Amino acid sequence: MRQVRSLGARAVRVRVVPDIVEALRARLEAEPLPGQRELVPGGDTVTILFDGPRSAADGARLLSAMAEPEPVAVAGPLVGIDVVYDGEDIGALAELLGTDADGVVRMHTGREWHVGFLGFAPGFAYLRSAEAGPEIPRLAAPRVRVPAGSVALAGEYSAVYPRVSPGGWRLIGRTDAELWSIDRDPPALLVPGARVRFTAVRDRVVAAVPPASAPTVPAPGRGFVVQNPGMQALVEDLGRPGLAALGVTRSGAADRGALRRANRLVGNAEGAAAIENAGGGIELVAVGDQVLAVTGADADLIVEAPDGRWRTVERGRPFALDDGDHLEIGPTVAGLRVVIAVRGGVDVPEVLGSRSADTLARLGPPALAAGAVLPVGAPPRTAVGFPETEPAVPDGTRPTVLELLPGPDADLFPDTAFGDLLDGAWTVTSSSDRIGVRLTGSPLARAAGGVQSQALVPGAIQVPPSGEPVVFLVDHPTTGGYPVIAVVADRHLDLLAQVPIGAEVGFRRATPPE
Structure with missing residues (x-):
């Protein structure tokens, strides 16, 4: 394989050329590695989540010895999506590409697309095409609100927004296809390996708004x-x-x-x-x-x-x-x-x-x-537990020191960056939440260039262009587009979740898992 690296102690990221992502995902889905739990494809990666550190270490060795698969033609189910091409960016995009709105429609509908991977939000599929097309620049300033059902382009990808959300992609149309429904199995309309054909329609369509995920709960007896x-x-x-x-x-x-x-x-x-x-x-x-x-x-x-x-x-x-x-x-x-x-x-x-x-x-x-x-549910037929002393939690009077494993994107940082992360004084900002702990301190230097969207895990430390790290917690996005310099050791994830706002955090290098 082109590049096999650990993403924390329980995951392994394999970087390949984009044309091989689907072939590798399909192979590992058909022939899972020992201890393999989940596969998360990305722009030019496949990340394998394992059941423990030993399985991950063994999996990394097997993947390193594995020959790269040949690119395969995507042969998954074909999903048709009707689109009204009246997006607010279609005119400006046509001018950028030296064509007209009809030309943008022909470019979009004339190619078969397939699901590369999902991320950003449940049911948000990054669609690729085997047929060459233009690279579409993102908006300089992302929109605060993109309507559900918006059909968009960015880079080599197309996508349909499954719900109202912010976004910086170019909007070219809208559909009433329901991309995400918890009442469907699977809940995503577009799954890895699926093929997609867009069809231009003139009838007005209204984007479906998914129902609330939690029904009203009646008053309990207990x-x-x-x-x-x-x-x-x-x-x-x-x-x-x-x-x-x-x-x-x-x-x-x-x-x-x-x-x-x-x-x-x-x-x-x-x-x-x-x-x-x-x-x-x-x-x-x-x-x-x-x-x-x-x-x-x-x-x-x-x-x-x-x-x-x-x-x-x-x-x-x-x-x-x-x-x-x-x-x-x-x-x-x-x-x-x-x-x-x-x-x-x-x-x-x-x-x-x-x-x-x-x-x-x-x-x-x-x-x-x-x-x-x-x-409250029915009480179990078990005894209550014996009292125990609660572990100490950070009180903010001194830095909370967390152990780190080096991340998989070290080559995107100067040689001194990991040491600067360990030696730096970092403070938890008020914008931290269950998605991630945002730190402020002396910004880390980054090399030029970036990464395509790739899988994340709890504890992954991304470094955005600001140079100030973001440490992801349990509600992290499944994929992200900034390099990961390090990952908090599993044994310190609970401690990370207890660090108060405004407290200081320090890091030290963890002993690699055996």
Whole structure:
């Protein structure tokens, strides 16, 4: 293979010429490597996600010894998409290409396209054509809002926006084809390997707006009423793995260890849905008798009974709430994210196999709001867990040091860049969220050039043109177009999720996994 490099401890990225991406993806799909879990194609890469570090290391050796496949003609299912070619950029694009609007339409409809990969948003397929065409420059300033169903061009690609989103591609038309539906299997209309033909139509079409992903939840027999959600409160479990090739990341709890501990304490399965509350401040009223546990960030926990009596409870140990009891979690004094588990689990409907809220993909239940009602499932037939001491979480008084593995794009940085990342003083900015931790500090130098869109993993550190790193968390996009200089070690991902806004972060090189 042309280039085989590790992307953290559990993923391997293979870079090939773009014409071979589909052939390599198809081969690995037909003949998976030991421990292979997912395949994520990119512009000139295929990334293989494995079940553990040993499988990834063995897979890297097998891939390095593997001969590159020959390019293959894409022979997947043919999807027809009707388009009204009245996009607001079609005139300017025609002038740029030295033709007219009809010429742009002929260029777009006269070629067969195929799905190279999905990314940016669920169901957003990057379409390539085997037939040569012009390179289309992106807009100098991306639009804040691109309507759902917009048909667009950029670089060598065409795409249809599956939902309203920002974007810098040239808009040439619109369609009413539903690109993404959670009620369909698979939910993406366009999947890797599919072929696409666009047809010009004159009838007016209106882009379909996907329905809300979470239906209304009826009042429970047992559960909670949210009196105050705090800064942000979400329902999270261990996420929805296996959908990265469709543009959906795993998502789930940002501090997965805290979720597992809280569920163990109340006797749940480790992946039961719980509440993740950023910054504290959440207030809940019990409907029926409950058993809870709180883990993760440190905050005062106060329970007030309906008659006004109150008591404090501790993190890391189960406690009871009687019907009508009010639980108030104070502002976090160390760490960022509090996890609240209830015996029986939060019983909201599943979306694509998970109850997690994915803030980037907009999947799962919405963020909790005052007045929201959360049902709780049937209690398990297991005992509650023994109390345990909660791991220390960052309090912001000193830098939080995270271990790093070198990233796969080292050749796109000067020789000193990785050392500068390790030696730098970095501060977490207020624009950080579940998608990524944005750092400010002395900008890192970058070599000229960039990368085509390629797979990302939690902990991947991208360096955009500003030189200030972005460390991705659980709601990261499945692919990204900036080079990855390093990846946070798996054992420090939960710690990363607990670093408060405004705190300092440092890095050190991790010992490579055995």
